[in-house]
Amino acid sequence: MKKYASGKVREVYDLEDGRMVIVTTDRISAFDVILPTMITDKGKVLNALANFWFDYTKDIVKNHMISSDLKDMPVEFQKPEFEGRTILVKKLKMIP
Numbered sequence: 001m002k003k004y005a006s007g008k009v010r011e012v013y014d015l016e017d018g019r020m021v022i023v024t025t026d027r028i029s030a031f032d033v034i035l036p037t038m039i040t041d042k043g044k045v046l047n048a049l050a051n052f053w054f055d056y057t058k059d060i061v062k063n064h065m066i067s068s069d070l071k072d073m074p075v076e077f078q079k080p081e082f083e084g085r086t087i088l089v090k091k092l093k094m095i096p
Contacts, residue, residue, distance in 0.1 A: 044084040
């Protein structure tokens with residue numbers, strides 16, 4: 001799996017078929033610095049909040065969300081440690 005980007009709290013993987021996988025981690029950051037301590041399940045909470053708003057507003061504005069179900073993910077992400085923190089999305093061109 002090709003890692004496309006690594007952010008403060010998310011890892012993004014390019015599936016090279018027009019889709020990407022985004023994994024929300026338990027990392028924390030302050031002032032653009034990733035701190036050494038993690039917060040257990042922070043990634044799951046952050047991912048659940050994002051998924052709620054993507055679903056809630058999907059009739060107002062289109063978004064990139066395809067699925068948050070692990071069974072829809074590539075085999076590499078169908079593991080318990082990715083449950084609740086992984087989303088499959090459409091690869092889109094970002095508007096600056």
